Amino acid sequence: MPIGLIALALGGFGIGLTEFVIMGLLPEVAADFQVSEATAGWLISGYALAVVVGALLLTAAVTRFERKPVLAVLLVLFIAGNLISAIAPGYGMMMLGRIIAALAHGAFFGIGAVVAADMVAPTKKAGAIAIMFTGLTAANVLGVPFGTMLGQAAGWRSTFWAITVIGVIALAGILVLVPKTGHGDTVPGSLRTELRAFRSGQVWLSILVTILGYGGMFGAFTYIAFTLTEVSGFAASTVPWLLIVFGVGLFIGNTIGGKAADRNVDRTLVVVLAVLVVVLVGFALTAGNQVLTVASIILMGGFGFATVPGLQMRVMKYAAGAPTLASGANIGAFNVGNALGAWLGGVTITAGLGYTSPIWAGAGITLLGLAVMIVAAAGAKRTAARTAARQASAQETSTAGQVPSAPGAPATVERADALL
Template sequence: MPVGLIALALGGFGIGLTEFVIMGLLPEVAADVGVTEAEAGWLISGYALAVVVGALGLTAAVTRFPRKPVLAALLVLFIVGNLLSATAADYWPMMAGRVIAALAHGAFFGIGAVVAAGMVSPTKKAGAIALMFTGLTAANVLGVPFGTLLGQAAGWRATFWAITAIGVVALAGILALVPRAAGAPGETGGLRGELRAFRSRQVWLSIVVTILGFGGMFGAFTYIAYTLTEVSGFAAGTVPWLLILFGLGLFAGNTLGGKAADRNLDRTLLVVLAVLFVVLVAFALTAASQVLATASLVLMGGFGFATVPGLQMRVMKYASSAPTLASGANIGAFNVGNALGAWLGGVTITAGLGYTSPIWAGAGITLVGVAVMAFAAAAAKRSSVGPRPEAEMPADRTDALHV
């Protein structure tokens, strides 16, 4: 594989770390900038909503430009945002830094996947895309817990300084290692052609399921540090190690979910979402037990991320005329779900319902997702006109295309 893929993966690692590491540091950040838990949760929601803007608006704005310079410019935006977060004196500069960094997120992954595929032969494109997205997986499995440890030991700002440094190294790697030929702008049918795919009801249903499925898990996960310390009784220093277990669960779920979705897409999504609902209910009921809370955390990561490849595959399947914009829209949908879950979890905490209430909220969102998925699957089965076969993608490729 070309060494330029390592630079792309490193950029993905830094971006994934920026999005998720704050969840393990939320109590420290809230205390330092003087806001409530719910207000601190908006640092996650604000990021997620800005990803939506970047995934759609920024990607559409730069499609005509050479991709290598665009990727470099996106990483500069990412570096500036994290630098602002690391030096923020209070809440609003911190929020501004999060939003600026988030604008680069969706566009980087969408354009970076195209560049990665352009660096290898046609028979190795899926592997190249998967290698780039291992950076995001590594951010969850290793980067988040160790970033949390760094933040707890040296202050949360140290973590954002480290992420800024990762961005600088990734930028240098892309400039030096990614060939310019791989960054040439591709031919598209234009924005109007891309938008035609959104006439499909199944595309919209798939996006709604993405929002609800991911939102349910993040409703529980956003405030997980409070649940583990205040309800389960774990010491704050234990949280990073528990997040490693969560990361291993999501890694396994993401891998196995992709294989299962390749065999039967809609049935896999229905089963996984239903089991995720059961796991969240069990977590809320048994969170006071450290053993059961740990098991629930691993299962929540596993079944939560087992939906990702299937959800991405489903949108691509029904958006044959515009897979690029549809893929970007689904990246945005994942982050809308992230914002929805964080917001609703914050509402329940502010209402005085306790630190298991975000888990209950997540279970409720997931249950609605199961219902919508069941409706979408039934409608697809009844439909006499299916998507064109060429719209379908192999599981290993769609597995890579997530946030």
């Protein structure tokens, strides 16, 4: 395994931590700023939307530059955003800090995924991307639960101070461990070349699957602290430990999903999304049972994150000639899904539908994602069949255009019309 993948995972850990830790601290943040649960949830949605902007605009702006310095600059931006969050005197400044940190998120993972894939053999690309995204799973397994406990014990601001320090460590890791390999396009019109990838219908279908498939899981997860305490009856002090359970599911799903996607990405995504719908419906129906809730949490994390390597690999596959901007756009799509899920979950709670309503909403969104994925997979299969048929026909024509050669003559004589 290239050591640079560890550095990318380290950066992913820091960024994943600042994205997800707020969920375990949402009740404390809402109380401190004296805002509603739904308003506090906009700290999640606002972050997600800012990721989309950064994933598109920042990635487009840096496609021509060497990727290692770009990754370092993005981490500096991330550190600054978390520092602002740590000292924010009010909700507005907190939102500003979240937005600044989020701008680095999409570009970092978009560019980093391309770098990770370039470090390994073609048959191991999804696995390499999964290793990079292990930083996100580690952030959930270790960072989010302990960050939540730190925030509950010493105030939520202490968690963001800790994230700022982690960001500095991650920056050092990028500078030391990522080699000076992998450059952006330096030829004139490279951005135009990157934009050509979006002519592919499969790229757009892949992005839509990312929005819906990942958004469904994230919508259910956004208000998980309220579900666990208000519906399942767990004490607030147990929430961090339950988040560890969720994180274990993420880690397992990310690892297995990456390996499965390297074998057959479309089949993997169809199966995983179908099972995720079942898991979310089961969770919504049994959230009042603590034992079944624990089982649902680990399954939701596992199947929810098993989609990530495949979703990222799929969009890069169909944008193979210019994958950087498409990769960044798909990272943005993950966060459009995050915002969609968090927004819809907040709407259902505000409407008085209860704290299991975000889970039902997530199941519905994921079901739509499954439908789109089935359509995309069928279209890709038809296109592959037509391509194979054309190649076979061309081969037959080429064979028919050859005549046996006489002894001592050249091996083949092409027909005159083949030369015209």
